[in-house]
Amino acid sequence: MKYLSLFTGIGGFEVAIHKVFPDAECVGYSEVKPHAIKVYEHHFPGHKNLGDITKLTEEQIKEVVKDGCDIIFGGFPCTNLSSMASIQGDDTGLKGKKSSLFYEMIRVIRIVKPKYVIIENNYSMKKSNRSMITETLQDLFEEPIHMTMINAADFGIQARKRLYWTNFEIQDEIRVCEQEWEDVLEPIEEVEPYFLSNQMTLCLNKMVQCKKNTTRIAKQYENEDAYCFEQVETNNEKSRWEVTPKSDTGKDKAQTFVGSGGGGNNILIDRRHYDENVFYPRRFIPVEVERMFHYPDGYTDMGLSRTSRYNLLGNSVVVKVIEYIVETLNATVSLS
Structure with a gap:
């Protein structure tokens, strides 16, 4: 052919x-x-x-x-x-x-x-x-x-x-989906260089608080390092924490990964923490993106x-x- x-x-x-x-x-x-x-x-x-x-x-x-x-x-x-x-x-x-x-x-x-x-x-x-x-x-x-x-x-x-x-x-x-989050993600100890900085996460929080009907924001988790955050409830109980469109290991699917100007789409909320309300905001590692696209x-x-x-x-x-x-x-x- x-x-x-x-x-x-x-x-x-x-x-x-x-x-x-x-x-x-x-x-x-x-x-x-x-x-x-x-x-x-x-x-x-x-x-x-x-x-x-x-x-x-x-x-x-x-x-x-x-x-x-x-x-x-x-x-x-x-x-x-x-x-x-x-x-x-x-x-x-x-x-x-x-x-x-x-x-x-x-x-x-x-x-x-x-x-x-x-x-x-x-x-x-x-x-x-x-x-x-x-x-x-x-x-x-x-x-x-x-x-x-x-x-x-x-x-x-x-x-x-x-x-x-x-x-x-x-x-x-x-069509059979044969890929799960565990097939894509690298061990948590390998991804620390990709954690978002405090400054970046707080900037995203400000975007959240400007949005209508958002109820949860992230704050630094006092018991761990500066790159670990927890969700905090606000007044409106009907909505959920939301930064920008993002991928979240607590959900079945990742957002569409884009080549340039990705913003929140290319940010991952990594919830592999023993406390379900604590997460690591980070970027994907390139090899994880390769796996999402089914490349070697x-x-x-x-x-x-x-x-x-x-x-x-x-x-x-x-x-x-x-x-x-x-x-x-x-x-x-x-x-x-």
Whole structure:
């Protein structure tokens, strides 16, 4: 099975593809971010980087796929499409500087004419943008284009809703979640360097107290170190303690981990303390994030900063979800 990878990132699609099709062949991939390329090339040496998709000529594309291409996959930038973009006043959608790269993907698909496509993007985009993507893809294929929402929470601890466009139907089979918090978290003694400082936690507390109907705030736990906090009740008994959207080991699922500007989404309330009202506010360790995305431990450990690894993973796909989609494809069609 031969594939062309676009907006490749660190290779989440590839990790999944090669689990289902061990002998799959990459005819080329397109990525421009140096850190992403560094990680990708470590795991997939020998794959040809085609570089900037906007600079690829028709002749170059045809040369790459001259021996055939079964599938094109990738997730184009959601920068101008997500709900966060709307909150920030960006309503450019598919006309935006980054998200308009969708049309470069369409250009490549039109030239290559692959048998199958898998395209991923953010679930929070407006319905008008969803429809435009579907209609534009439908113009390229005789078979129906299917838009499917899949939540990574069906497979692991991270809640992460994403849309997938395919020209084959993704079977709505029973999805088994085989990942629990204990499969992700490092021992508590290993995570102390990631505890939030007093200053950061108190800053978050101030945000809490400004919110309506919040009843619990955190204060330093006097019997332990400065990074341990306890919940304290206030007057309104109907609400619960809340900082910002955050992950909490006391809940079944983690919040969606994001690549940049994550704020509270990337903060973990670690409740592994003998007192149920005491917790450690902290950041995830990179290897814990890798596990939430179902990558092997140390997948992004290439001498990069913690922030760089967070960004790469937060902008990636959940491997287990892609594996599920590819397994569906394998079960319903015949690939040589």
